[in-house]
Amino acid sequence: MDVVSDAIAAVRTGYPHANRLQVSGRWCVRLAPYEGAGFHVVLTGDCWLRTDTGTALALRPGDAVLLPHGAGHILADAPTDPSRATRFDTAREPPVAPAGPSTVELLCGKYRLDHSRSHPLLAELPDVVHLPHDDPHTPELRSAVNLLAGEAAAPGPGSCAALPSLLDLLLIYMIRAWTTQAPAAARWPAALADPVVTEVLRLLHTDPAHPWTAEHLATRAGVSRATLNRRFTTLVGRPAMSYLTWWRMNRTATLLSTTDAPLQSVAKEVGYSSPYALSHAFLREFGVTPGRYRTSRATPH
Missing domain, CATH: 1.10.10.60 (Homeodomain-like)
Structure with missing residues (x-):
């Protein structure tokens, strides 16, 4: 047994969910806070993420973002006024825009977690964990992203079993990546080392x-x-x-x-x-x- 696996298993309350979001032109969508952890993987194009607490990130193709505490946030084509955001629910079919030169495609989803019993390792995670595509220290994360994107783009026999497993793997790799690059003041990465x-x-x-x-x-x-x-x-x-x-x-x-x-x-x-x-x-x-x-x-x- 290991702490990361146990920490995730202790708070998981359901299967992870994911779908693809394809937009182009001017766009701005808001995802409300929820009980669990959310993630986004940028497949093509550039976009911006802004949390309700004011953290803003420019995202590039291949970037992965984990919101381990279910923070509300906005995704948009550019830095923008949050008041113009339209509500988006990852549990529903996302809008699909015709492909174009400014098309942005993301894999969006969430993990259902019971934060009332959260392990202190998970509780220590920041509101946003940003994992750039060009980080040389996370090759396994890149492999998981590629596998997940391929499976989501072209589902085949066994996809119903493969996708939840790949999503679980993505969560593990994102948390593992954070433990290797967390600030010096972070307690649990030091404990695991x-x-x-x-x-x-x-x-x-x-x-x-x-x-x-x-x-x-x-x-x-x-x-x-x-x-x-x-x-x-x-x-x-x-x-x-x-x-x-x-x-x-x-x-x-x-x-x-x-x-x-x-x-x-x-x-x-x-x-x-x-x-x-x-x-x-x-x-x-x-x-x-x-x-x-x-x-x-x-x-x-």
Whole structure:
């Protein structure tokens, strides 16, 4: 198991969605904020992106943009007055314009995520992650973009399975690319580059039910308990045992939302000796009992 995969799996609530947008001439569309993460890949032409918070980016062919917190934003042919934007919903068929010298074609979509249980790695992502096409450090991202664009342009047998898988791959590569180019102040890229912290995270994510202790984790990481506590707390934001408790609660929430397993089985899977002990810890973390949490997630909103 690894942190990035687990972080994504813990908050995913549905299949990703994508479609193609082809426009030309003067145009300006607005995408409202939403529960999840959005992305755009520029296939041809140039355009501008402006978030509701004022971040503005010039986008070129091959550029990829991730909006990990679902920020509202505008896409336009040029820097423009936001008031002239028309609403665009990626869940509907986008307008298609005749091809011309100023045609812009984008692959637009979103991932449905539950931000209420977001892993701190994902929470640390900025509102916009811009990945230019000419970045020499992201060849795998370029390959994923090319595969996705080709599949979207000419669907064939198996496309219904291929597209969601390629979209998942695109998300992983965009997050991975950010960890390699994040500012020095970013905490989680440094955590994932630290061999001691990475080893402890691997142990906790691989087997959260194990009766870990700080001493045991320090021994497995090859450092003293004091060293582990200092490095892990500095880079992750909390001690290893506190992180383990949080991750167990996150796993519990996922199991309650996605399975019908009895609470006793869930408790065993996440490392608690009894349903009572798990319920007490879950109530402290989420403010509701496991039963009420499961019911609320099963009720259509």
